[in-house]
Amino acid sequence: MRPILPIVLACFFANTTAAQTAEAEPETDLFVTMDEVDLNQFKWEKRPVVVFSDSENNPAFIEQMQLLRERPAELIERDVVVIVDTDPDAQSDLRRKLRPREFMLVIIGKDGGVKLRKPFPWDIREISRSIDKMPMRQREIREEKDRARGAVPG
Template sequence: MKRLIPIVIAGLIATGALAQETGAMERETLFAPADMPDLSEFRWKKRPVLVFADSDNDPAYIEQLELLGERPEELLERDVIVLTDTDPEARSALRLKMRPRGFMLVLVGKDGGVKLRKPFPWDVREITRSIDKMPIRQQEIRDAKEAARER
């Protein structure tokens, strides 16, 4: 029994370090280019928020990225990944599927379905409220409350 205690403590310390490392990696991966053929890699793992514009100089695009950057922790808490595409000439697979006209924000659920399209920037508060109304998010909230009660 005495030999097991140091092993358990070492495991807990390693798990904590891994969680901190993972948290730092997640912050770095909040934003990514929308250069994948589809969103299947995020299904049941992430909620993609796609931000399309015809140029990275589009004022709406710049405003949207600023708004998203103000409160990244709230987006990460909801498993959001922001995918950006500002090159209509490249005709990316996601751009062809979503068919944006100029600036467009698209919120995709963990189930892969498009939940919301907006032709103008939205702040994090509006996005998170929309996410929090989704059935899968409601279940995540309930599960977190149950887990907290069990501690």
Template sequence: MQKIFALVFMALMANPLAAQDSAEGDAAGVPPIIFPADQVDLNEFLWIKRPLIVFADAPADPQFLQQMEFITARLDALDARDVVVITDTAPDAGGDLRRQLRPRGFMLVLMGKDGTIYLRKPFPWDVREISRTIDKLPTRQREMREEQQGDS
């Protein structure tokens, strides 16, 4: 199963348009939350979304594949927390995110809606742990209180 996922993911990453099409949601109504780094600007998400940036030196990096497997298995949990996933597997491209965050090999970065970096991990992290970290952020705490008040 992991080999099939790896092949499908590598095929999608080889063609940015195909990756964008796959990120546009599926029949279950999952909104697009995964984007290649060269197609986004972090300023687009300021105060709207929490960027989760996944860096790797190649699309076939085993850590990258494992992280994307974790993410795609729990897109609903990330979407509920206003997360957008940004992938960068092209170190030679020298994109703005790489210059700003300076990853070495695989790196996972979680940013808050205000642009603050809250987490840097040099290894894949389960979405459950990412969700717990997000749920401890002050902005998320306020959002959860507002959701509870809205349900009352």
């Protein structure tokens, strides 16, 4: 019986490590900086959630990023990509268009339109509810339910 214990423990730790790696990989695709992206690349594919700040040390920015990292699976489920812009001097196209002051959270729909602007941090539950009310998301939810029931080939 004793020789089996090390094998069982090794399997347990190997699975835990694999699970952590699997969770960490999607999160790296979830968060990008404004200088890494062109907003048009997400049109009809992702819902950008843009976090503007005048500095990475802004308390509202720090709180927002903590809130977003708490439950990344809910964001991934809703096809969200989080775009971070903490450099007001760079004057990105989106920053010039939306004119954030210090901190701002912006939810952009898959169609490229601005759906929501908030001057303070929002938690995942509030963001998810806002996204789930969007007509396109409502259609996605219906299609997922239909696929689960086998009504729509997918």
